[in-house]
Amino acid sequence: MNNPFSLENKTVLITGASSGIGKSVSIECAKMGAKVIITGRNENRLKDTFNELEGDGHNMIVADLSNMNDIKELANECSKLDGISHNAGIAKIVPVKFVNKDDLDNILFTNATGPIFLTQMLLRSKKIKNNASVVFTSSLSGIYCVHYGESMYAASKGALSGFAKGAALELAAQGIRVNCVNPSIIQTHIFETTGVLSDEELKEKIKNYPLRRLGVPTDVSYAIIYFLSDASSWVTGNDLKIDGGYTLI
Numbered sequence: 001m002n003n004p005f006s007l008e009n010k011t012v013l014i015t016g017a018s019s020g021i022g023k024s025v026s027i028e029c030a031k032m033g034a035k036v037i038i039t040g041r042n043e044n045r046l047k048d049t050f051n052e053l054e055g056d057g058h059n060m061i062v063a064d065l066s067n068m069n070d071i072k073e074l075a076n077e078c079s080k081l082d083g084i085s086h087n088a089g090i091a092k093i094v095p096v097k098f099v100n101k102d103d104l105d106n107i108l109f110t111n112a113t114g115p116i117f118l119t120q121m122l123l124r125s126k127k128i129k130n131n132a133s134v135v136f137t138s139s140l141s142g143i144y145c146v147h148y149g150e151s152m153y154a155a156s157k158g159a160l161s162g163f164a165k166g167a168a169l170e171l172a173a174q175g176i177r178v179n180c181v182n183p184s185i186i187q188t189h190i191f192e193t194t195g196v197l198s199d200e201e202l203k204e205k206i207k208n209y210p211l212r213r214l215g216v217p218t219d220v221s222y223a224i225i226y227f228l229s230d231a232s233s234w235v236t237g238n239d240l241k242i243d244g245g246y247t248l249i
């Protein structure tokens, strides 16, 4: 039976694969039949993801995507791609009055500039096949809403989602689709870096979610699989909210 969500015969590059959402995307894409090229900074954690991949023909490349040379090397080492899932990202909670240039540069580069130039280098070297799909993990923050202290993070994700729309328009002639997924809180390491919550605080937070729970990595990776698969072949330039109904209230 033809499964429109299958990733058989597709090669997909996945950044941020050593943790959280990117790790889940890697494992689930491999289950759907893709050959995956996974990348992250931390070699041991990346190896852990690699060891969990079903099937064979996968590859792993260690790279620091806050460094332009590593981005170039990663683009050079990649084979031709049917899909890219950009997940590498960082967050820091800082009130506007305390924003400083180093933090801002770091967040903007890791979350926006890096993924933008990685995409450009792959395009220029013709590594992104016609009819391929590029998916950026953006955020609810900066596109649909924002929380206190998130101005730098929101700026980086706003930039990423804006770039994705421009790229979607320009690359449509080659059948290349570009979309974003926009999660609210997903329980991963990045969420913990923005402050550990007590059980009571967690309960309070969940009250803001009509579907009565926070997100888990597969809530996002299943949506990314949809965008990477032929099921979404007429869908481009989107920001898809994945938020348990958070923005409804």
Ligand SMILES: NC(=O)c1ccc[n+]([C@@H]2O[C@H](COP(=O)([O-])OP(=O)(O)OC[C@H]3O[C@@H](n4cnc5c(N)ncnc54)[C@H](OP(=O)(O)O)[C@@H]3O)[C@@H](O)[C@H]2O)c1
Pocket: 015, 016, 017, 018, 019, 020, 021, 022, 039, 040, 041, 042, 043, 045, 063, 064, 065, 066, 067, 087, 088, 089, 090, 091, 110, 137, 138, 139, 140, 182, 183, 184, 185, 186, 187, 188, 189, 190, 191
């Ligand atoms: N969790 C949420 O609530 C949430 C909500 C909305 C959007 N997002 C977005 O989802 C994406 C994935 O986050 P996550 O929740 O899965 O967090 P995570 O568990 O902290 O994972 C972040 C990933 O990004 C990688 N990374 C960070 N800086 C990097 C760099 N300079 N070079 C290469 N890789 C780098 C990390 O690699 P190492 O392991 O090597 O450090 C890790 O694989 C991020 O873009 C984040 O902004 C998350």
